Amino acid sequence: MDIETRIFGTLTIDDDKIVNFPEGLPGFEHLHQFIVVILEQTKPFYWLQAIEEDIALPMISPFEIDPDYSPLLPEGVDRMLALENEEDLLVLAVAVIPADVTAMTANLAAPILINIDASIGMQALLEGNAYSVRTPIYKLIQHNLAAGGRSCSF
């Protein structure tokens, strides 16, 4: 199947790579099918591209932001994701990358969880106060850029 996207142009998708989000995403409850797009060129950011509409959300590994990230997942998540093996769980955080990139944030309070074996996904709303919906990440990205031997003009 081919889909036309604003950001990626034409994407050719195998049906078995489509991840089903039974409850959609908050704000996009009507969208149930997504694909994870991984591009070397935009790392550390990944993309969650919707199939039914041309919508793509940038994501970043929360462990990139906080190596000790250890969310207390709500009860029932493993059931909803049909998760049998924890190693099949992919955890990502939606990133907001605004015009003023110094204000960029990631949502560590509602991680995207994907069972990569069963291709089922959800955005889990964490209980408790440990993580913020708008965690600033610009300085950290900058730090990583510097560590990679490059400066960034932003």
Next chain:
Amino acid sequence: MLVLTRRIKEVIQLGEDIKITILAIDSDRVKLGIDAPRSLKVMRAEVLAETKAVNVEAINPNLAFMTALATELETFQPGLIEPVVPVVTEQPILTGKNLEKNPVQD
């Protein structure tokens, strides 16, 4: 709205199987203990509302910045955990076309 006054350690019972216990009271914070069936979602209301807002903001990322990541930072190796999901495409997608639409700021 039903308004109840409770003291510390007192409990509010909702229906058969939901109990809310007042655990601690600070000047402007209340710590609640919630016993509810696992089928019931319990969350801070603002997390859902803010997550909706954040998701809607996220779909219009600064493509100029993403393009800069793509072109200037070839050696950037953040050492993040590699997702194991299938790669859809490895073609470079953030082209000069995107850059023109959303010019890089100096």
